Amino acid sequence: xxxxxxxxxxxxxxxxxxxxxxxxxxxxxxxxxxxxxxxxxxxxxxxxxxxxxxxxxxxxxxxxxxxxxxxxxxxxxxxxxxxxxxxxxxxxxxxxxxxxxxxxxxxxxxxxxxxxxxxxxxxxxxxxxxxxxxxxxxxxxxxxxxxxxxxxxxxxxxxxxxxx
Amino acid sequence: xxxxxxxxxxxxxxxxxxxxxxxxxxxxxxxxxxxxxxxxxxxxxxxxxxxxxxxxxxxxxxxxxxxxxxxxxxxxxxxxxxxxxxxxxxxxxxxxxxxxxxxxxxxxxxxxxxxxxxxxxxxxxxxxxxxxxxxxxxxxxxxxxxxxxxxxxxxxxxxxxxxxxxxxxxxxxxxxxxxxxxxxxxxxxxxxxxxxxxxxx
Numbered sequence: 001x002x003x004x005x006x007x008x009x010x011x012x013x014x015x016x017x018x019x020x021x022x023x024x025x026x027x028x029x030x031x032x033x034x035x036x037x038x039x040x041x042x043x044x045x046x047x048x049x050x051x052x053x054x055x056x057x058x059x060x061x062x063x064x065x066x067x068x069x070x071x072x073x074x075x076x077x078x079x080x081x082x083x084x085x086x087x088x089x090x091x092x093x094x095x096x097x098x099x100x101x102x103x104x105x106x107x108x109x110x111x112x113x114x115x116x117x118x119x120x121x122x123x124x125x126x127x128x129x130x131x132x133x134x135x136x137x138x139x140x141x142x143x144x145x146x147x148x149x150x151x152x153x154x155x156x157x158x159x160x161x162x163x164x
Numbered sequence: 165x166x167x168x169x170x171x172x173x174x175x176x177x178x179x180x181x182x183x184x185x186x187x188x189x190x191x192x193x194x195x196x197x198x199x200x201x202x203x204x205x206x207x208x209x210x211x212x213x214x215x216x217x218x219x220x221x222x223x224x225x226x227x228x229x230x231x232x233x234x235x236x237x238x239x240x241x242x243x244x245x246x247x248x249x250x251x252x253x254x255x256x257x258x259x260x261x262x263x264x265x266x267x268x269x270x271x272x273x274x275x276x277x278x279x280x281x282x283x284x285x286x287x288x289x290x291x292x293x294x295x296x297x298x299x300x301x302x303x304x305x306x307x308x309x310x311x312x313x314x315x316x317x318x319x320x321x322x323x324x325x326x327x328x329x330x331x332x333x334x335x336x337x338x339x340x341x342x343x344x345x346x347x348x349x350x351x352x353x354x355x356x357x358x359x360x361x362x363x364x365x
Binding site: 037067 | 192213293
């Protein structure tokens with residue numbers, strides 16, 4: 001029925017449906033309802049959103065300004081932005097999310113570096129003899145600095161002098 | 165193609181030639197000829213004054229800057245302009261998928277009732293306007309485009325298929341489906357509301 005009303009049918013099909021509508025009272029009523037609705041749409045929809053002439057004039061004035069503006073890099077950029085607005089906005093959102101994720105890492109980067117335990121170089125320390133009160137087997141204690149992977153002060157160890 | 169339509173195309177072609185030759189009046193004539201219907205198209209698809217105005221301007225700006233690329237043997241200027249506008253409308257409702265409601269409608273700013281109109285008549289008109297706008301917005305964007313181009317702009321199925329970028333059969337079935345859905349959604353509120361809208365205009 002809808003195709004008959006909107007004229008989508010072939011000539012032969014149209015003739016067949018037309019004959020059918022003439023013979024069937026219910027079909028005829030349905031056809032008239034359908035046609036009436038289509039006619040109402042044809043009359044009501046063009047009236048929807050009729051612009052004010054004054055507003056159209058204002059838009060023309062601003063359009064003229066845009067047209068007379070010298071063609072520059074910004075104009076094609078503007079045109080690109082206008083035609084790809086949705087893609088650009090999606091891109092900006094993704095960029096913002098990426099920045100939000102990376103920002104804490106970037107800010108904490110130096111702090112985290114300083115927290116990494118780096119091996120320290122051995123340091124020179126004074127070698128002192130131990131007091132005479134120690135036993136004869138170990139008359140001399142030497143303090144040496146050992147590299148430490150845990151950071152902080154070098155670990156001092158007692159090493160017999162004979163092993164140096 | 166009817167004789168009247170052919171004549172109209174020839175007139176438009178002549179204006180385009182003048183505009184391309186540097187005649188500024190030519191551009192103004194093209195704008196005057198198509199601006200109102202293009203605005204109505206955009207408004208009917210988006211139901212938002214500001215968006216419709218933006219797209220109207222963007223479409224004309226693009227069309228005028230690319231007028232040399234327009235080939236009247238492939239399509240009419242009207243079809244070309246509508247294609248540009250519909251493509252921009254699609255971008256807009258993709259962007260605003262979840263809030264396609266005109267704030268001016270909520271505030272009642274778009275209802276320009278004549279001063280002598282009784283409050284009751286104004287209310288009925290507002291109801292009718294809202295019903296048809298809502299029924300259109302309830303349609304999927306493709307069905308809405310088909311309905312607006314067919315019934316709002318009086319385009320042929322061939323023109324609709326060119327503007328929507330789909331085969332003619334698809335355009336026909338979209339109009340048919342849109343018609344059925346609109347009928348279904350408008351009939352419960354009564355054909356009387358639609359009648360009121362017609363009377364108001």
